[in-house]
Amino acid sequence: MPRILLFVFSIVLSGCVRKPEPFSTPAESDNSIIFPLSVGNGLVEVKARENTYVLDGEVLRALMVVSNDLFPPGVSNLPCRSRQEAHTYRFTRRGDIIFVYVDEDLAHCGRRFIAMDSGAKYAISKDGRILRRVIGSEPDHVVWRLMTPDGGTVTIVTEPGILPDLEDLETPDSGILKIVTEPVDMPDVMVFKRREGRSQPVEAEPGVIPGVTMLPADAGYGWEYRDGGLVSVPREPPPAPSSDRDGGSPDAGWDGGSPGETASGTR
């Protein structure tokens, strides 16, 4: 009998000392929620050494829900970069939803470079429920800027995995979720635009290697800094042709290539 009791107690106790785990707060995964694209009236950095601030309880609870969901309390001996206090917490409230963005605070641990996919963002209801969370490289909505025939642009938000065209604006269920009228100035919002004449994925052509960021030696082009970036410009006279595979010579399969226009921006 005592041995049975001991067994029962050990099961109960093992439940009590359960290892803290992330994502322990139930979430609703409401993918219809679009994270704000605008900072509103401004992005204000809290400087507690210089000023005094008042934070309402609903925002404080939202921040606590996020930090405890991502960094479970009770875990000790974490490396500096994995600690709650080694991150920044940017937040904005839109109606009844508080949006929280978590990023690495490099200065806290004396680091210089961030980790890939190290961000996280949450949508929290005013009563403290997690409505949506996007961790690291999880799929999220995409912001596009499309050219209009009159030379203007229209900014839209789409489902992930969509390559929108202007015609899609008139098409139901095209994956376009929103036409954006506000300024897009929220940090870490990436805005994409399609290359003109490239409305659909381009079939491979021989001669350029997938993944290429390279200008072949025989391409007759070089790199120059112009307009704040590198652009390819013709070289005179062009170098002699090369059979080196680095030069993107035609090949089968992986090397079998792709279109003449490459990631290098060769135009």
Added chain:
Amino acid sequence: MKNFGSFDSYADALKAACPLILSKPNATVGYLQDSNPDLARRTATEYCAWLYYTPEHQYEMSMLTDQSSPDDLVTGKRSCLLPTFVNDLRYASGDLKYIFALHNHPFGSRISPQDTRFIEQMASVHEWVIKTKNNSEILLSVIAFFSKSKDSAAPTCDGFYQYTPATHTMVMWTQTQSRWKQVVLDQDGP
């Protein structure tokens, strides 16, 4: 990295790196996203490595960095911390040329804002453009491999996203039956 390469062309190195990285445990979880999104989120793991060019004109991959160490698993972070430099004892550190920051995206998504920031930071340390033999030139970029496979035991390399900071260009490369397609996207200022 042992049992990897070296390679005469970076395309061959990419060809070998993609399935190798995607075959690591939980490197692809997109197949779980609809049926069990919580499990997908908890198990998703990123691996990263440098593809670099040696003085012997070979393309090599560094050891894989797996930041899903016990410390990282107890937090919700699903990031990958790639060291700035590769320690290849055969060469002086300054003789190595860094080309691609390789990693996987378990859900198959595009390059994240943190990825672009990372490679832009790396561009302040490494050369934006490196010259290979015969004066070919390669631009520094970050690459995220993805698989659309439903078979977690044998994920296929279905393509990758690539962002080049020098040109602010993102390319989605997809492979179907050994044919490659690309979509070139330019990053527009907000």
